[in-house]
Amino acid sequence: MSASANLKPVTRPARSLHELRRTIISQIGWIACGLALLCVIGPLVDIVGVVAYHGLAAFSGKLFTATSNGVAGGLLNAIEGTFVVSLFGMLIAVPVGIGTGIYLSEYGSNRIGAVIRFLADVLTGTPSIVLGYFSYIVFVTSLGWGFSLLAAAITLAILIVPYLARITEMALRQVPVAMREAAFALGATEPTVVFKVVLPGAASGVVTGALLALAISVGETAPLIYTAGWSNFLWNGHFMNEPVGYLTYVIWTFIEQPNAQSHALAFAAAFLVMLVVLAINIGVRLILRRNTRIA
Amino acid sequence: MKFRPFRLSLLSLSLLIPAALCAVILFLLIYSAPAIGFNGLGFVTGVTWNLGNLYGDPVTARGFTVPAGADYGILVFVTGTLVSSFLAILIALPLSVGAAIFLAEAVPPRLRPVLSLLVELVAVVPSVVFGLWGIAVLIPLIGHYVSPSGNGYGLLSSSIVLALMITPIIATTLLDALMRVPKENRESAFGLGATHFEVVTKAMMPMVRTTLIGGVVLALGRALGETMAVAMVSGGALNILPTSLFSPISTIASFILTQLDSAQSDPTNMAVRSLAEIALALFIITLGVNTGAKLLTSGALNVRKRQS
Numbered sequence: 133m134s135a136s137a138n139l140k141p142v143t144r145p146a147r148s149l150h151e152l153r154r155t156i157i158s159q160i161g162w163i164a165c166g167l168a169l170l171c172v173i174g175p176l177v178d179i180v181g182v183v184a185y186h187g188l189a190a191f192s193g194k195l196f197t198a199t200s201n202g203v204a205g206g207l208l209n210a211i212e213g214t215f216v217v218s219l220f221g222m223l224i225a226v227p228v229g230i231g232t233g234i235y236l237s238e239y240g241s242n243r244i245g246a247v248i249r250f251l252a253d254v255l256t257g258t259p260s261i262v263l264g265y266f267s268y269i270v271f272v273t274s275l276g277w278g279f280s281l282l283a284a285a286i287t288l289a290i291l292i293v294p295y296l297a298r299i300t301e302m303a304l305r306q307v308p309v310a311m312r313e314a315a316f317a318l319g320a321t322e323p324t325v326v327f328k329v330v331l332p333g334a335a336s337g338v339v340t341g342a343l344l345a346l347a348i349s350v351g352e353t354a355p356l357i358y359t360a361g362w363s364n365f366l367w368n369g370h371f372m373n374e375p376v377g378y379l380t381y382v383i384w385t386f387i388e389q390p391n392a393q394s395h396a397l398a399f400a401a402a403f404l405v406m407l408v409v410l411a412i413n414i415g416v417r418l419i420l421r422r423n424t425r426i427a
Numbered sequence: 428m429k430f431r432p433f434r435l436s437l438l439s440l441s442l443l444i445p446a447a448l449c450a451v452i453l454f455l456l457i458y459s460a461p462a463i464g465f466n467g468l469g470f471v472t473g474v475t476w477n478l479g480n481l482y483g484d485p486v487t488a489r490g491f492t493v494p495a496g497a498d499y500g501i502l503v504f505v506t507g508t509l510v511s512s513f514l515a516i517l518i519a520l521p522l523s524v525g526a527a528i529f530l531a532e533a534v535p536p537r538l539r540p541v542l543s544l545l546v547e548l549v550a551v552v553p554s555v556v557f558g559l560w561g562i563a564v565l566i567p568l569i570g571h572y573v574s575p576s577g578n579g580y581g582l583l584s585s586s587i588v589l590a591l592m593i594t595p596i597i598a599t600t601l602l603d604a605l606m607r608v609p610k611e612n613r614e615s616a617f618g619l620g621a622t623h624f625e626v627v628t629k630a631m632m633p634m635v636r637t638t639l640i641g642g643v644v645l646a647l648g649r650a651l652g653e654t655m656a657v658a659m660v661s662g663g664a665l666n667i668l669p670t671s672l673f674s675p676i677s678t679i680a681s682f683i684l685t686q687l688d689s690a691q692s693d694p695t696n697m698a699v700r701s702l703a704e705i706a707l708a709l710f711i712i713t714l715g716v717n718t719g720a721k722l723l724t725s726g727a728l729n730v731r732k733r734q735s
Binding site: 154155157158159161162164165166167168169171172173175176178179182183186227228231232234235236238239240244247248250251252253254255257258259260261262263265266268269270290293294297321322323326347350351352353354357358380383384387398399402405406409410413414417421 | 431433434436437438440441442443444445447448450451454455458521522523524525526528529530533540542544545546547548549551552553554555556557558559560562563564591594595598622623624625628648649651652653654655658659680683684687699702703706709710713714717718721
């Protein structure tokens with residue numbers, strides 16, 4: 133009899149109260165963490181939704197063909213201005229940023245490299261309004277350029293050069309040392325190694341950095357308000373003493389106006405800016421992910 | 428040493444970064460020097476920001492020519508900056524820790540890239556779009572349901588918007604650190620009979636504490652210097668210290684942004700110079716905070732702990 137009793141399947145002992153409490157606390161913990169994630173992602177979804185809803189509702193042919201007139205009209209001047217300011221900002225920033233990246237990656241393992249790296253991070257952390265104010269007192273007033281394309285482009289360049297430099301450096305460091313050594317062994321000079329071997333090998337990383345910098349300059353507002361000013365007209369080709377309009381200014385000022393028409397323009401501008409910024413960021417991340425999976 | 432034109436030209440390009448930084452500090456300092464002399468220590472402790480009588484003849488006070496009655500004190504803006512950033516961290520910290528833990532441990536590996544991409548995307552939304560969302564969605568919500576006065580602009584709205592903007596910074600820093608916790612630590616905690624949640628909170632979180640603090644300080648640096656979104660939802664307080672969650676505030680950065688127009692009307696230029704002094708103060712504060720964050724996240728302060 134006792135033997136058959138021993139053959140009974142072993143039942144799991146009832147959970148002690150202590151164990152039960154631990155399990156319940158853990159379950160509550162997971163639920164709280166999940167809710168926290170929802171609270172982080174939820175607003176993003178709402179922002180994209182609200183901006184797309186109101187922005188698309190404001191779309192019309194006039195938006196892209198007419199310039200703004202006070203707080204009404206179209207956005208042609210702002211779209212053109214954002215394009216021109218970002219373009220010239222990038223024209224200044226890309227050579228400097230990529231050059232710095234090359235120096236840091238190829239020859240920057242010394243103290244100078246460490247100092248430049250640290251200062252680049254300091255510049256990245258500097259509030260953009262401080263850079264804008266600096267440009268205002270130096271370029272706009274002291275040098276007498278007035279609100280101008282040049283002042284705005286230089287300010288944006290100062291803002292994005294450190295990003296470009298660090299991303300380029302990281303990309304170049306991924307290129308195997310053996311490739312450089314092979315090129316040197318064939319008698320290549322330093323510029324040849326950098327431009328024919330290292331940079332082509334890291335091209336996708338460098339382009340990624342440039343695109344992210346472009347996204348930053350399209351979405352930036354604070355440093356432009358004091359340097360680019362605002363204009364209802366298309367850019368007339370002058371670099372100095374000629375204010376330019378840009379999309380983020382429309383968002384910042386038109387939403388404060390009381391009429392629905394200017395609100396619609398603000399949302400349309402926000403939609404265009406978000407479209408560029410999100411497209412660049414999502415595209416870059418998808419490409420990076422695909423590349424790392426293959427590698 | 429050999430003369431290497433290629434290296435030298437690259438070096439001269441990279442020296443533009445230190446040059447730009449030095450120029451920012453130098454020109455802000457030179458430009459604000461008269462303001463520093465005129466304002467003295469009262470700059471930090473003064474509550475009133477008064478441009479003085481801009482239409483009367485300027486008077487000479489404390490050895491400087493200023494509009495009659497001019498008084499520049501930034502205590503209101505310093506308070507607004509510190510309180511809103513502190514509240515933002517208070518809101519963002521639990522959210523980002525929870526989100527990072529959930530992403531690292533609870534989400535199926537196939538879904539993780541998508542969800543972490545969404546968290547990263549929060550960080551790239553331009554600040555002015557956050558402000559727009561604040562005005563269009565958050566302010567009416569707070570004004571309607573929470574605020575006793577029915578006015579949504581103020582400290583609470585600013586802190587919530589700031590919190591949303593800095594959450595991804597803390598969350599991605601922490602997620603990276605959690606993913607790098609050695610497998611052995613997790614498995615030995617499981618082996619001791621800990622529940623999955625206990626493994627995370629008691630075995631993994633203590634290992635990433637320094638990185639988490641570094642991420643928080645980094646986020647603080649961002650929050651202190653945030654301009655557009657705060658300027659749009661803060662209500663723009665002047666000469667009043669905040670008394671409740673619904674008081675209007677101004678931060679240092681938003682004040683610089685919104686005040687230049689009126690400062691320009693000062694014929695003696697002292698107001699514009701005082702704004703430069705504020706910009707300099709903001710630069711120094713964020714420099715200190717970011718340097719601290721760098722020390723914490725780089726692990727330079729971890730070495731001692733690991734040896735003991």
